Amino acid sequence: MGLKPVPTRPLIGRGSYAEALRIGEILRKETIGGALLVFAAVIALIWANSPAAESYFALRDFKVGFEPWHLELSLGAWAADGLLAVFFFLVGLELKREIVAGDLRHVSKAIVPVAAAVGGVVVPALIYAAINWNSPETISGWAIPTATDIAFAVAVLAVIGSHLPTPLRIFLLTLAVFDDLMAITIIAIFYTSEINTTALLLTLVPMALYGFLAQKYRRFFGLNPSAAWFILLPLGFIAWALLHASGIHATVAGVALAFTIPVRHRAKDQKQSTGPGLAELFEHRFRPLSAGFAVPVFAFFSAGVAIGGFEGLASALVDPVAIGIVVALVLGKPIGIIGATWVTARFTKATLDPALRWVDLIGVSLLAGIGFTVSLLVAELSFGLGTSANDHAKVAILVASVLAALLASILLGSRNRQYRKIQERDSVDADTDGIPDVYQQEQ
Template sequence: MSTGPRLPFLGVLPWPERQAIARALRAETVGGLALLGAAVVALIWANSPWQEAYEQVRDFHFGVPALGLDLSVAHWTADGLLSVFFLIAGIELKRELVSGELRTPATAALPVIAAVGGMIVPAGLYLTVVGAGGGSREGWAVPMATDIAFALAVLAVISTHLPAALRAFLLTLAVVDDLGAILVIAVFFSSDLNLLALGGAVIGMALFYLLQRRRVTGWWWYAPLGLTIWALTYNSGVHATVAGVAMGLILRTRPDEGEEASPATCTQHALHPFSASVAVPLFALFAAGISVSVKAFADVFSRPETLGVVLGLTVGKTVGIFVGTYLAARFTRARLNLDLAWADVFGLATLGGIGFTVALLIGDLAFPGTALGDEVKAAVLLASLLSAAVAAALLRRRNRLYRELCEAEDVDSDADGIPDVYQSREAGSPGGAADGGSSATRD
């Protein structure tokens, strides 16, 4: 067995990474609050005297039939607006691969294994429940997805002072989770492939890549090309959101000499406000509008499909993420920050059960236009609320410790804008306090 140094886990983040994570988390939190508000409006509207108006708006069709794009409002939000959300997800994934937690095998192992555990265990639990109850296996992927924006909104509502490292770990988990979700959508929810349209989309992607390689700038090149790629992908039979992720992965994340920001950063700054404040909330508005009653939520526990979703999100996600993290830490000889405990990781894992946006999308794809589809949506909402409540209870218990850790990390005695922890010898050295104490850093 190796006797090398034990790697720090959940210590203080390197300063550049902490700045990038803080910007991303602020934007996601604002978007999460907008998402939460849209979901509440959807539920109220769909259960009000104006329910018929809600359904008419949701089902209203418009578009260009000649291009195969005559879609309902709900369909436009799911296939069109969510493509912007997945474009941002692709950029986040690219950033993590280039300069974040996923840039090296050593730093990637923990979040990747934890995320994979958080996808496999819920899917396995769902299949076990429906297998025992004789239900449909079509919804196996519904409980696999974590909604980072909704999770951060919960943290904002309960006012926790979760340390930056825990928030960063949650964000990285969600990035890997989004990749898993889009792979599932691309592989298992694509049908009746139109090879001509698919070939056109691939050619468009190649042109997009070539423009990036040639350092061609100007939105007037990329906006029409991106829309063309999206339309071709939609008509190919592959879910259109795959196009968004692919373009996000192609964009350069490192600026050239003389560039103030990379194309990926510029695109993210331009589109993230629209994605967080318009695209995702509108999707939630027309996806979360289901009939709510005590009986409806009670019925969730009477069908194997809906029970599988609830257990998959609330139990499967928590167990998968926590056990995956624990085993990965032991396998990689990672040493948990001495100021934290595995109970903190467990509390963080419970947030993984908040599976709103992508879970609703996969539910629509698995059970399109059926009563069971609405019941699965109810199961997702109920599971997300249960996970949020459990996470709030667990994390609030330790909030005093989290506040102390955050205050220690933020001390800036010389008022130069950089916390003292990043200017001490311990914070700058690869050993010493980096072994897991409050001044730990990671490479």
């Protein structure tokens, strides 16, 4: 009797049909957000290098707010500390939905994007640190090239990859979400110099109350979850303000609060239709605010840097800070992601999904080198606003992001044309229930 072959499972699965529909919806929304982000960054660059540059920097540095709780901040700081908290709140909601109700509740499906995200963080950080090893002033920026910009990367993928397989899109979004979670963890741990213990302990009070009311929102607010806004929003702001006063970067509050939002609602009578959980409702409300306002405004205040013409650009790009960022994002990201994915395949007996090829993953890993939003934030935390190192880092982030987008567009654009021909020749039929047959097959 011969030995039975060891069963293998797809390295990157197709996912459920519901997951495919949700990913499609996210892609459509993030495409608009990505376009607004790019537009805001371009306007900031043009303004910061125009004869009216002083007015741009005056606007960015204009302070508003009040001193208690250290909330007298510049408009640029409000964008980085406040508006990005909305962005990370959405990241937290997305991650919790994936873990609780999405395909990532299965360890076998979660391990690959998690491993890829870890590789995409560790390798770029090591590359930057190696290039800046002999410079104590600049090595603190090692975390700058570790992040992937979800909105920017998804926007590029949506434009060039209309026929790319769904598993590839799911892989990129999941990778980016875990990537941002690790970035916010790095910010919380390594970019907190002094902690105000009293303020930090006080943060737990509104955060706990926020979580309790979110979990019991139907008991307190009835069947109209919109009423929860009138209570949860002020509590969330108080928690954010106290965390900001504690010395920990306030964007961490976004993820922490999001993790308290329930993904599912379970009624005592299981036969009763309970409707969507509060997480899904908040996601629908916050995604337009994040993609349409919060992230573009942050990009506007962060991307503006006086380059100083061609000579200034050349001078910035020979700085070890810029070299480390460009090499880490453009080369380090794909090396780390593909390397971690290959190791996972090598030691878990997993195989690549039949719908994909390794060249597809290389294209997506290049796309992950777009490290715009969070990279700009980490650059400011590393070097301080207005310093030459921060300005050079911004230039490098912009150059690396554009270069990564171009390389990914060339490779994935070619793959997209091939997949389009395949789909035109052998289109997937749908049953009378409207669900493609491929999603009704066992994974």
